[in-house]
Amino acid sequence: MDILRDADIDPAPLAGKRVAIIGFGNQGRAQALNLHDSGVDVVVGLRESSASAAEVAGHGLTVARVEDAVASADLVMLLAPDEKLATIYREIAPHLRPGAALGFSHGLAVHFKLIDPRPDLDVILVAPKGPGTALRSLYAQGKGMVALWAVAQDASGSARAIALAYGRAIGCARAGLIASSFAEECEADLFNESAVVWGAVPEILTAGFETLVEAGVTPEVAFLECVGELKLIAELIEARGIAGMREAISNTAELGATLGGPRIVDDGVRQRMREVLAEIRAGQFAAELQKEEASGYQRLKAARAKARAHPLEAARKRLDP
Structure with missing residues (x-):
């Protein structure tokens, strides 16, 4: 088993790219802040009625309506609760750029086919093995949290590089990125x-x-x-x-x-x-x-x-x- 760390990973696939974070809960908040502190252009997509807008803006993060955030992004990370993702995907699918990347931090929605991503999309997984609060605190200490990564769909030929660059940007490659699959990550985590x-x-x-x-x-x-x-x-x-x-x-x-x-x-x-x-x-x-x-x-x-x-x-x- 190979464990990839910062020195093994090229950050270039995210250079000049925008990442949209959909879901500002435990993982969404931590990943958005870590991305921002790593110099990545990140936007948090929220519904107009969301009570999180003031908090997101207070962290210095860009806030946009979900559909606008998605339309502006090269990589869209779906970090809302698993059971909500099918509905969210149906809503955002018309706004996803052709050839964009769609990312997850848990494999359930894709593995169990709650979502059927468009064939032109890269579909990646970067799953930190711990709660978002710890992911954020470790990053702030200059440390990292081990994460699993996987590719379910490689439409562009660059899905692997995007997944690894993302794992690096949220600080997980400081501790190590381990290759997995949507099925393995999902089933082991649920077990x-x-x-x-x-x-x-x-x-x-x-x-x-x-x-x-x-x-x-x-x-x-x-x-x-x-x-x-x-x-x-x-x-x-x-x-x-x-x-x-x-x-x-x-x-x-x-x-x-x-x-x-x-x-x-x-x-x-x-x-x-x-x-x-x-x-x-x-x-x-x-x-x-x-x-x-x-x-x-x-x-x-x-x-x-x-x-x-x-x-x-x-x-x-x-x-x-």
Whole structure:
């Protein structure tokens, strides 16, 4: 696997070009600011009713109506929520320049064919592997965040060069750009969100908290033991890897992990993980995402309300200084 960094990448494909950012959320804000600070001509496309216009202008960024931003751009990055992209693409398609490039930071809309890009367009992916807040803060520190890049459609013959130049301009090539595909990036990311870091880990933390409280442990102590130490293990793994993390903790903790971990994450868990991945690859998650939007996000609203009402949150608040 090749990891490309700043010195390996020619920034020229973006020289004298304009990039339109559509979506000024977590990723859109960070990428727009990083591009601007890298000297790229960037315009943020917003609907006329958008409440973000003052914020965008306050950062010194050019603001335009979505259709005007798109019509003026050589590269249009669609950084709005995945479930909104099909509608957005239908609206902007008539305004895209012939031979322009269309970019994404997540492969879902293209991989699962929510969008069918015009054949004259380059279609690229540059996917920073972390939240936009971290992408921006790392850039400001002179550092970068690893990103995956891919090309789904190379109409001009220059799509690869454009993707790499873009990854360089948002600061990701400082850490490394790794070649991937829309399918690989999308499926791996959705799997992680469903079955590992964002799905399984919070459920395990909550289950541990509930188990201790049911056994008579005070909620605050249960929170500190089951949730409070998560940051510590994350920092150790980032610095030393999983093997190094185990070597850094006490013998007591390491033996407990060795005896208890495989009892919790057993072959049954691994089989259910395979099932989650198979469902993602079959397009079931993409279909559920569209249904969720159509319902007004009823499941997500209910899940948020349930999480806020959990005793774990009350314990956390009582521990806040």
